[in-house]
């Protein structure tokens with residue numbers, strides 16, 4: 001008797017789906033934390049303060065039946081400075097290219113002008129005929145009671161046209177899988193876009209810059225609200241220290257920190273350079289872990305006056 005192939009229809013996933021998903025929301029809405037919860041591993045550097053995620057960061061959700069490539073945007077906010085306008089251009093450009101949008105609205109805060117601004121941008125996108133599905137997510141659901149959550153969901157419903165509304169907590173995992181299911185339904189059929197195991201395609205330099213920025217802002221965020229830009233000049237192997245002689249390989253990492261005023265330069269550097277040394281030590285540990293190599297970290301603090309308002313400076317700083 002010829003052996004029959006096993007009937008595998010029951011375990012065969014339905015049509016494979018894949019797509020890019022952009023996560024938007026006002027500063028502090030929980031976008032990075034949600035990205036991490038969806039991906040299941042830490043990919044973006046979160047922070048308790050608004051406007052720290054300046055770069056588009058991707059994580060990949062792998063499932064047997066689907067793959068979602070997450071794009072974590074800079075905080076979409078009402079333009080106050082030229083930097084704000086640039087960021088919003090970037091966000092709008094990103095929105096036009098993705099298969100689905102997740103709009104985060106934190107449950108512990110009422111719907112406000114910032115949310116309305118984003119809702120209006122999404123409505124514009126819809127009117128522009130992009131037809132991109134938008135899933136509104138009530139984030140931080142663990143922070144509020146049922147009644148407040150219900151009230152929040154009603155407010156979200158009244159804010160615009162959403163394909164679905166899902167309450168989620170990235171901290172205790174509530175409905176994170178449900179959100180993945182919903183998103184998978186909204187991306188088109190298609191093959192996996194990234195090989196499994198690849199969690200982020202974030203260029204190393206951007207991660208290095210974020211580590212330095214985080215360390216440099218530690219404890220002085222109030223004095224340096226949005227006035228610190230970090231640019232990685234180079235990451236190069238030290239000559240003669242490539243590991244071939246048995247000694248640990250060494251990388252020279254040169255980083256510039258730009259502030260707007262001399263007084264801010266003083267804050268970053270500290271008395272006799274003490275603070276900058278601490279920043280260097282903290283950041284170096286993170287960078288060594290990230291790059292898997294010993295690192296010589298060279299930090300330079302420079303003043304770029306009013307860089308947030310100057311297009312040329314912005315260009316130089318990579319925005």
Ligand SMILES: Nc1nc2c(ncn2[C@@H]2O[C@H](COP(=O)(O)OP(=O)(O)OP(=O)(O)O)[C@@H](O)[C@H]2O)c(=O)[nH]1
Nearest residue numbers: 028029030031032033047050051053075140170171
């Ligand atoms: N309790 C609770 N806290 C959360 C949750 N998600 C995020 N947070 C907290 O909210 C703060 C902001 O979260 P982020 O993920 O950094 O927010 P973001 O939208 O990426 O912020 P920006 O980078 O400023 O745009 C952090 O202190 C998080 O720990 C959640 O589901 N529950």
